[in-house]
Amino acid sequence: MFKKILQSLSKSQAAKVPAAPVSKPAAETPKPGAVLQKISKAAAPAASQTPEEMCEIAPKMPKDQIHARLKLLYRRYNRSASSLDPKIRQEADTMLDAIVKVREKFFGEI
């Protein structure tokens, strides 16, 4: 049912670079943290937004959807919170705060 087509970032996004000759090392040395490339920076949440807006929780969203959304966001931003880039880390922290606030609002305090 699913057809998966390879998409290389350097081909689909950046200016075309000449094809690497086969004799060159097959992979650039990966560096955890210092990544080769990011698809694009995630948009920073605006300071004026409410926690719900930051988490993209629509006004009439059913509770189970809110729950699922928060779960996804927590997983996502908890991971970015360990980035080596302080800016990404700061953004993640702001988002985690918003996620907790929305959770407390809809599901009560712990």
Add this chain to the structure above:
Amino acid sequence: MAEYVGIDLGTTLSGLAYLKSDGNPEIVPNSDGERLTPSVVFFEAHEDVKLVGSPARDGGEPDRTIFQIKRHMDDPEYLVEIDGKKWTPAEISALILSKLKRDCSKIIGDINEVVITVPANFNELARKSTIAAAEMAGMRVKRLVNEPTAAAVYYAHSQGVKGRILVYDLGGGTLDVTILQVEGDNIRILTSEGARHLGGSNFDDMLLAAYAEQYTKQTGAPLYNDERHRRRVLLATEDAKKMLSKLQRVNDTVANDKNDGLARIDLTRESFEKLIRQMLTRTVMLVEQALDSANLKAADIDHVVLVGGSTRIPKVKTILEKMFGKTPKSCGNVDECVALGAALFAKKSARIQEVCNASYGTVAMVYNAKTGEEKLMNSVVIPKNTPIPCSRTQVYQTSEDNERVIEVDITQGEDEDAKFVDIIGRITLEVPPNRPKGCEVAVTFSYDENQRVRALVVDKQSGRSREVAVSYKGAGVLSDEDLKRKSAHLRTMRIE
């Protein structure tokens, strides 16, 4: 000579344990008479001595004192500069390990081989740096073991339990949640989730902010103007925090170092719990995430085990009790059980089935034939928590006619949205000319017992292939020669 030795190289505290002849592990105190050694190093200027432990933590000069170096073990660029000399996190850790080795060997004899614990989510660089630190300190690392695993080994040993155990380890700097299945000496890790920068020192910081606000309110002056005094107040807030684990109410007084007078701080356990509530909610969400990853419900967990100094906070116990409907158990002394488990591990060599600690995949345009939707996404080939060793393959198609070079991005991370994963490598493969798009390319990832990952790309039509090790060889990893040199140098240093 001590045969079976385990070391917990912690963010805040480090400890060493050995296995006694009766088969039970015991903590070995340092020469300052303490069971655990604060992971703090002070570079004394006048006597050229490195102080490690409480004297370093409580002493004076913040710009010559290194706290919590473990938080930087995964950063290839992080360096500490003292008197013009640059130190890597591994070298600083080596000083802490040297003190443990020197002090403890006076009691239990030579220490040559050790098991060292690391957080479950430590990446390859951090693991390599930990091994290098031990080698610089003159010890061979028999094995690294994940902290929650070590704690579970100790818990299972001392309580004789089996079943599904959830280990909740809230220390000074990090939270680790691991679910494992224990049957005698067999341990199967089901999942391990971690949160960095979430631990007791966050609570200290929050209390510090509250102190500073109260101080300014009462005296009109700032509580601290420099790092030295900030550190001093921070130690006071940590003490107050610990008191609140025992008492409902603590009265403290603070002063700045400019003679602006004293301020009275009244703390209640309730107000402290309110202060840290949102942080604790984050920890609950990580527990839920771990349950989710293991496809389990709270009721499926047989034992909840508390590890880490911050689990002494009563509220931590209450929220876990509420969540699981059973009382969480401490495995004896919460900040010693990791080292004790490591010593047991050194001997028992418990049979441990581990899991991948990250997801690996590639970037693909995925078409859903049913809905007609198409989406550029991170296509995971090997999901996190797959038992290792393992190997998984996904078949993809080429995107362009007459494509001469296939490029496969290697991603690390589980998010579907490729914006939130890291591209950690790229494989290029030259293929024959004049082919239409849609040729099949198989991408295989394999993961071995040492958490080492390999990626293989096979062009099905031409049979051409290319394999690479997705391992970290970049900055921050020492050559064998460098290691020997540094190790020899370290032996000449005065470390106390």
